[in-house]
Amino acid sequence: MNNKLYGNLIFELSHEGRKGYSLPKNTFGNYELPLCARRKTDAELPQCDELTVVRHYTNHSENNFGVNNGFYPLGSCTMKYNPIVNEETAAMPGFAALHPLQPAETCQGALEAYYNMQKALSDITGLSEFTLNPFAGAHGELTGLMIIRAYHQHNEDHKRTKVLVPDSAHGTNPASAAVCGLEVVEVKSTPDGLVDVDDLKTHLDDTIAAMMMTNPNTLGLFESDIPEIARLVHECGALMYYDGANLNPMLGACRPGEMGFDVMHINLHKTFSTPHGGGGPGSGPVGVGKGLEQFLPRPRVVKDGSEYKMDTEYAGISVGEFLGNFATMLRAYTYILSLGKENLPMVGPLATLNANYIKESLKDAYELPITGVCKHEFVFNGLKDKSTGVTTMDVAKRLLDYGYHAPTIYFPLLFHEAMMIEPTENESIDTLDCFIDVMHRIAREAAETPDIVKTAPHNTPIGRVDDVLAAKHPILTYKQMISDTQDNG
Secondary structure, eight states: OOHHHHTSOTTTTOOTTOOSOOOOOOOSOOOOOOGGGSOSSOOOOOOOOHHHHHHHHHHHHTTOOOTTTSOOOBTTTOOOOOOHHHHHHHTOHHHHTOOTTSOGGGOHHHHHHHHHHHHHHHHHHTOSEEEOOOSSHHHHHHHHHHHHHHHHHHTTOTTOOEEEEETTSOTHHHHHHHHTTOEEEEEOBOTTSSBOHHHHHTTOSTTEEEEEEESSOTTSOOOTTHHHHHHHHHHTTOEEEEEETTOGGGTTTOOGGGGTOOEEEEOHHHHSOOOOSTTOSOOOOEEEOTTOGGGSOSOEEEEETTEEEEEOOOOSOOSOSSOSOHHHHHHHHHHHHHHHHHHGGGHHHHHHHHHHHHHHHHTTTBOOSSOSOOSSOEEEESBSOGGGOOOHHHHHHHHHHTTOOOOEESOSTTSTTEEEEOOOSSOOHHHHHHHHHHHHHHHHHHHHOHHHHHTOOOSSSSOOOOHHHHHHSOOOSHHHHHHHHHHHO
16 A cells, blocks of 8 residues: 555645546526625635545555454454344345334334344343343443433432442443432452452442443453342342443353343444444443333334334433434344354353463463453453563554554553453454464563564554653644644744
8 A cells, every 4th residue: 555645634635726526517507695604715625636535545444454354352342243244134225225204104124123133132131121222332321320210210219329330340331320420339349350249238228229240340250249249239229230241252151131130231233243433333222121111211112913113102211212223233133143043152152262262372471360261351461571661552552563453451440551352252263373373472572672562563554653742732633733843843
């Protein structure tokens, strides 16, 4: 790729008078815009010929990295492959051409697919009913907490305003609770990385609305004390909330509803292979146990005999006027049907197998703070040899030189040099072995030629960024860049 020229900003490639377009012949006549609707100055758009525009954006597109380019071991995010058949289903004209305001009788097939997806998620999770309305995982998390709050208010239990959140929780947990107007109470972890039940007991009283948990937790560890935790929380009158961010390794192993959870959200882009990144489109379905169905937001799809209808009766909670991102739901439903009852239970075991294979293969070179069997992901605490001065950030940057996306770094916050790795169930042993080899190679470089690692990346279009300068003085516009250049010139 020619990043030297076409990797510049489109404004840098602009030349006065060049055009990359031609407008169609005007057959509508000319009409004067009122003065209030007119620009006071011309739009300062770049002027480029079509070939320059095509080469510019083609070059930039080749700098993107995703699961279709290579291995993407991003811990806590489950960046799994999105099968093409999912896209083909979502693009079918009968689905793609729908309008959300169509009468229900004109889109029975779409409503049936929506209804069946609700039921499929209930079967997979062991919960009673689902809504597919939330537009993202965090949106689903907020919806779940709104349901919990509505439940307590319905019971006139208004003093329940606190949510218990483990110190190893995903960052969205306390954020969603705060947005919902609930107070966050942190629960400590044991040295083994699990919820400290003794610490939990000290917080339980009649002000607790819910306990939020991710299982496996953000260390990739299965929370073995959940039955006792659920009993304690329920005995104090609170509900159990399951963050479905790490549901992937649970498929085929156990169901949250049978573990004592009352409300949960699912990240379709993580567990059920829908597009991930770029801000969406996302989907965060929310499920509830028996007795909480009435608090699900409307609209929702219900079945009346052989007919599918829209239930729009106001339930006190609204997260949007329509049925969420329908095409995203179709992709996930296609994935579930493609695997079927025979193969869906293999997702969790294979994801767990792959994660443990990498962990055991690299623990000789990287510090493993929590030993034992992990689930879908695990956390290293940087290199074993700390004397080199090579940090987790350096290792992550050096991985880019070898064509791998970096894993999640400096999360969870329990470890100073955290490096969280998740291979998913999709990756072959060939891919895993190549990654393991590169990680060992970087460890050797850190010991023998540490400056190479500390100054990485060397083979990417953009080298190492000055993080401090970028934070203190970010350059966000072309005009700002020109101004800074002139000031420093």
